[in-house]
Amino acid sequence: MTSFDSGQVVEARTQSIANSLALPCTGDKVYIAEDTAAAIALLDRWPEPVRPFVIGACSNLILPERIVQPCLQLGSQDVVFETIDSQNVRVRADAGLLWDSLVERCVGQGLRGLENLSWIPGTVGAAPVQNIGAYGVELSDVLEEVLVYDFEHASTRCMSLQECHFAYRDSIFKQQAGRFVILTVTLRLSLQRPFNLEYGEIRVLAEQERLSVGMVRDKVIQVRQAKLPDPGRIPNVGSFFKNPVVPLAQAQSLLEHFPGMIQYPLPGDQVKLAAGWLIDQAGWKGTRLARAGVHERQALVLTNLGKATQKDILELAEAIRRSIRERYDIELEIEPGIVAG
Ligand SMILES: Cc1cc2nc3c(=O)[nH]c(=O)nc-3n(C[C@H](O)[C@H](O)[C@H](O)COP(=O)(O)OP(=O)(O)OC[C@H]3O[C@@H](n4cnc5c(N)ncnc54)[C@H](O)[C@@H]3O)c2cc1C
Structure with missing residues (x-):
C-alpha cells in the first residue's frame, strides 16, 4: 500500500485482467490510479523495484496466465x-x-x-x-x-x-x-x-x-x-499482423507469381502488401489449431475459440507465419503486444 500527503491511497491488488481475447490472466500486483494527480504521485514514489507495465483496456495485448511484473491502470477520465x-x-x-x-x-x-x-x-x-x-x-x-x-x-x-x-x-x-x-x-x-x-x-x-x-x-x-467481429462475442485483438512492406523489385516479382496480389505503392520504392490477403490466399481463413482459430470472414483476425491460452494463440500465429514465409518469402510481424509471464 502506498499513501500520499494528500491522503490518497493506492493499493496493489492481485486480480484477473479482462482482455479482448478473453485469455485467462491474473496480475500479481495491479495498481489503479483513479486520477492523473494520483498517478503522478504514485509514479513519483513508485514503490516497486521494476517499472510498471501499463494496461489500458487490453484490446491489443496477448496476455499470459500470470503477470508477475507490477501493472498500472489509469482511471482518469476528464x-x-x-x-x-x-x-x-x-x-x-x-x-x-x-x-x-x-x-x-x-x-x-x-x-x-x-x-x-x-x-x-x-x-x-x-x-x-x-x-x-x-x-x-x-x-x-x-x-x-x-x-x-x-x-x-x-x-x-x-x-x-x-x-x-x-x-x-x-x-x-x-x-x-x-x-x-x-x-x-x-x-x-x-x-x-x-x-x-x-x-x-x-x-x-x-x-x-x-x-x-x-x-x-x-x-x-x-x-x-x-x-470486424465484436470482441464481446468473438474474442479477438483486431488485426493480428502488420501489413508487410517490401522493396518494389520484390513486389513486382511477387505479382508475377501471384497475379491479383493487393499492393499499395509507398514513397521510396517501397510497397505495402495486405497481410489479410496473403493469409487468406494461403488457405487459413476459418481454420483452427487447438483452441485458437482464424476468423471465417477476416483472415487477419485470430480468435479464441474458448478456453485458449496465450500459448494456443501464439502457436497458431507461428504456424501462419511459417506458411507465409514458405509461400511468399515474407516475414509477418505480430501487431499486438505479447506480454511476458
Ligand atoms: C476489434 C478490434 C478492432 C481494432 N481496430 C483497430 C484499428 O482499426 N486501428 C488500430 O490502430 N488499432 C485497432 N485495434 C487495436 C486496439 O484497439 C488499439 O491498439 C488500442 O489503442 C489499444 O488500447 P488499449 O487501451 O486496449 O491498450 P492495451 O491493449 O491495454 O495496451 C496496448 C499497449 O499500450 C500500452 N499502454 C496502454 N496504456 C498506456 C499508457 N497510458 N501509457 C503508456 N503505455 C500504455 C500497453 O503497455 C501496451 O503496450 C483493434 C482492436 C480490436 C480488438
Whole structure:
C-alpha cells in the first residue's frame, strides 16, 4: 500500500485482467490510479523495484496466465475543450477514458479530425502507443502533444508531435516500452477541415451532399460492425499482423507469381502488401489449431475459440507465419503486444 500527503491511497491488488481475447490472466500486483494527480504521485514514489507495465483496456495485448511484473491502470477520465480560434479547438483528454467515448464527444460538438477513428476499442492513453489508424487517418494527424511520466527523467513532461516519433503502428512509446506512462493526450480538431473519404467503404460518402461529421462517424461504425467481429462475442485483438512492406523489385516479382496480389505503392520504392490477403490466399481463413482459430470472414483476425491460452494463440500465429514465409518469402510481424509471464 502506498499513501500520499494528500491522503490518497493506492493499493496493489492481485486480480484477473479482462482482455479482448478473453485469455485467462491474473496480475500479481495491479495498481489503479483513479486520477492523473494520483498517478503522478504514485509514479513519483513508485514503490516497486521494476517499472510498471501499463494496461489500458487490453484490446491489443496477448496476455499470459500470470503477470508477475507490477501493472498500472489509469482511471482518469476528464476531457477539456479549449477554443483556439473560430475554427479550431484544442482537446485534452485523460489516458483512462475510452477512446471511442472521446470520439463521440468530439463529433457531438461538430469537431472534425477523429471521425475516421470511430469505434476503435481501447483507451485514450494507449492510442499514441501504436499511433492508432483507420480509413486513411492516424492519430498523429491530429495530435499536438502528450503529457507523460518519463521514468528516465523521473518526472512528468510534455512531448511534442515530433518527439513521439510516430510511424505506421509505431511510436517512441512502443520503441522504448516501459519508459513512459502516458497521462493525457492533447489533440487539435477543427470545425472546418475537409473529410478524408478516400479509403474503403467510406468512399461512397464523397457523393453525399451536406455531409456532417456525425454522418461520417455513423458510416465508419456501420462498416466496422459489419466487417470486424465484436470482441464481446468473438474474442479477438483486431488485426493480428502488420501489413508487410517490401522493396518494389520484390513486389513486382511477387505479382508475377501471384497475379491479383493487393499492393499499395509507398514513397521510396517501397510497397505495402495486405497481410489479410496473403493469409487468406494461403488457405487459413476459418481454420483452427487447438483452441485458437482464424476468423471465417477476416483472415487477419485470430480468435479464441474458448478456453485458449496465450500459448494456443501464439502457436497458431507461428504456424501462419511459417506458411507465409514458405509461400511468399515474407516475414509477418505480430501487431499486438505479447506480454511476458
Ligand atoms: C476489434 C478490434 C478492432 C481494432 N481496430 C483497430 C484499428 O482499426 N486501428 C488500430 O490502430 N488499432 C485497432 N485495434 C487495436 C486496439 O484497439 C488499439 O491498439 C488500442 O489503442 C489499444 O488500447 P488499449 O487501451 O486496449 O491498450 P492495451 O491493449 O491495454 O495496451 C496496448 C499497449 O499500450 C500500452 N499502454 C496502454 N496504456 C498506456 C499508457 N497510458 N501509457 C503508456 N503505455 C500504455 C500497453 O503497455 C501496451 O503496450 C483493434 C482492436 C480490436 C480488438
